[in-house]
Amino acid sequence: MKKTDPQGTHTVIIAYSTGHVFRIEKVLTEAGFPCKMIPVPRHLSSDCGICIRIDSINSDPVRTILEKKGVEFEGMYEI
Amino acid sequence: MKDIRDQQLNKKIVYLDNAATSWPKPPCVAESMVYFLNEIGANPGRSAHRLSIEAGRIVYETREAIAEIFGASDPLRVVFGYNVTEALNLAIRGLLSPGDHVITGSLEHNSMMRPLRALEQEGVAITAVPCSREGFLDPADIEKAIRPNTTLIALNHASNVVGTLLPISEVGRIARRHGLLFLVDAAQTGGAYPINMHSCAIDLLAFTGHKSLLGPTGTGGLIVGDRVNTALMRPLKRGGTGSYSEHEEQPDFLPDIYESGTPNVVGLAGLNAGVRWIMGRGVDTIRTHEVLLTQRMIDGLAAIPGVTVYGSKDAQLQAPIISLEIDGLELSEAGLRLDEEYGILCRVGLHCSPAAHRTIGTFPSGTLRLSLGIFNTEEDVNAAIEAVARLTQEV
Numbered sequence: 001m002k003k004t005d006p007q008g009t010h011t012v013i014i015a016y017s018t019g020h021v022f023r024i025e026k027v028l029t030e031a032g033f034p035c036k037m038i039p040v041p042r043h044l045s046s047d048c049g050i051c052i053r054i055d056s057i058n059s060d061p062v063r064t065i066l067e068k069k070g071v072e073f074e075g076m077y078e079i
Numbered sequence: 080m081k082d083i084r085d086q087q088l089n090k091k092i093v094y095l096d097n098a099a100t101s102w103p104k105p106p107c108v109a110e111s112m113v114y115f116l117n118e119i120g121a122n123p124g125r126s127a128h129r130l131s132i133e134a135g136r137i138v139y140e141t142r143e144a145i146a147e148i149f150g151a152s153d154p155l156r157v158v159f160g161y162n163v164t165e166a167l168n169l170a171i172r173g174l175l176s177p178g179d180h181v182i183t184g185s186l187e188h189n190s191m192m193r194p195l196r197a198l199e200q201e202g203v204a205i206t207a208v209p210c211s212r213e214g215f216l217d218p219a220d221i222e223k224a225i226r227p228n229t230t231l232i233a234l235n236h237a238s239n240v241v242g243t244l245l246p247i248s249e250v251g252r253i254a255r256r257h258g259l260l261f262l263v264d265a266a267q268t269g270g271a272y273p274i275n276m277h278s279c280a281i282d283l284l285a286f287t288g289h290k291s292l293l294g295p296t297g298t299g300g301l302i303v304g305d306r307v308n309t310a311l312m313r314p315l316k317r318g319g320t321g322s323y324s325e326h327e328e329q330p331d332f333l334p335d336i337y338e339s340g341t342p343n344v345v346g347l348a349g350l351n352a353g354v355r356w357i358m359g360r361g362v363d364t365i366r367t368h369e370v371l372l373t374q375r376m377i378d379g380l381a382a383i384p385g386v387t388v389y390g391s392k393d394a395q396l397q398a399p400i401i402s403l404e405i406d407g408l409e410l411s412e413a414g415l416r417l418d419e420e421y422g423i424l425c426r427v428g429l430h431c432s433p434a435a436h437r438t439i440g441t442f443p444s445g446t447l448r449l450s451l452g453i454f455n456t457e458e459d460v461n462a463a464i465e466a467v468a469r470l471t472q473e474v
Contacts (some may be wrong), residue, residue, distance in 0.1 A: 017322045017335045018124025019155045022139035039127035049321045050127040050135070 177202030214243025242400030251280030294350030
């Protein structure tokens with residue numbers, strides 16, 4: 001299990017579709033990063049879908065692993 | 080009502096109509112559907128509460144199962160719809176434009192022929208390459224039919240009338256060599272015969288959930304291969320996807336571009352269970368069982384005087400589908416008597432495939448079709464042979 005952010009700050013990963021969300025969740029869970037699915041914050045998108053919340057401390061390694069595995073996502077935003 | 084149903088169920092039934100819809104299903108199929116309805120039930124990926132997320136997960140896991148069984152690289156390229164007909168319409172109507180030429184075969188189901196014939200009226204040229212009376216297709220004939228404006232080769236993997244397997248990997252190589260897209264209708268083979276999209280060079284694979292994939296009706300779809308440019312394949316329908324909600328235009332990415340409206344999640348829950356049950360057993364194991372029964376059925380029926388069995392008569396070369404005629408006996412009467420007197424459920428007529436009947440020489444009367452599935456047994460085959468033999472004796 002990766003570290004939990006002591007600051008408690010979170011980052012969300014916005015995906016293109018629900019299908020992409022589950023793919024990201026799967027890759028991150030397999031790599032041991034805690035993640036939670038939440039509604040997309042309104043200030044980031046008017047989308048009616050879901051996104052993935054991670055601890056901000058894991059942002060860089062998460063970005064690296066998603067890029068390495070060729071998993072597409074729309075963007076990562078600290079909330 | 081319940082009494083009638085109990086009476087029906089207590090009667091011994093030999094179900095030989097698996098090419099239309101497979102029955103019975105493994106118990107896990109209904110269990111997964113009941114679990115979904117009772118415990119989850121929500122709209123997938125729209126609302127983002129826990130039940131919505133679980134519903135979305137079921138849909139995604141079903142994409143993974145379908146991608147795995149057909150050797151597709153990316154679950155997000157699995158587009159769900161109601162059945163193979165919708166999938167074929169999506170591919171055909173999405174890709175072809177007036178001035179294009181498409182090559183198909185002469186054993187096609189109307190799910191392929193009707194959308195093609197409609198486009199012919201709009202200026203798409205069609206060549207239906209003739210197959211032999213036994214149902215064989217020579218790949219060289221496909222290559223000879225290619226013209227400068229050919230864009231697509233669209234073929235049934237196995238005829239729903241005579242079961243003959245068409246040489247899809249050879250045709251796939253031809254399509255690649257000429258830079259054409261290759262669409263395969265796997266309605267009769269998905270789940271019952273090993274298919275790998277990559278090794279067969281299939282660009283678009285249309286499947287249905289309710290036949291050999293052992294799911295419920297109302298499930299199916301199209302796997303869109305890497306070589307298909309989605310910018311050049313128009314969606315059949317547009318609408319809500321749960322994504323890009325700020326836009327009034329359809330999203331341009333897979334699978335959402337081709338999936339609008341709330342999907343049949345309860346059906347997909349069942350399909351997921353059916354496909355995973357098949358993968359647990361192994362498609363090869365299922366194929367071996369069905370080849371054995373099919374050959375036994377062919378040999379037994381062909382030995383009855385007055386019975387004509389169509390097709391290759393070699394179970395290795397076909398799906399578990401047997402079409403026959405009985406001298407001097409109307410097919411509809413034969414079908415009715417098999418049902419009422421022997422509890423044998425089959426299908427008679429043209430099976431929605433006039434082209435195939437013209438090819439094998441049984442148009443317009445059609446055939447009596449017996450189609451086997453994974454749950455059929457040697458006893459079922461023996462019962463069918465015995466019943467057909469008795470019918471011929473009474474003619």
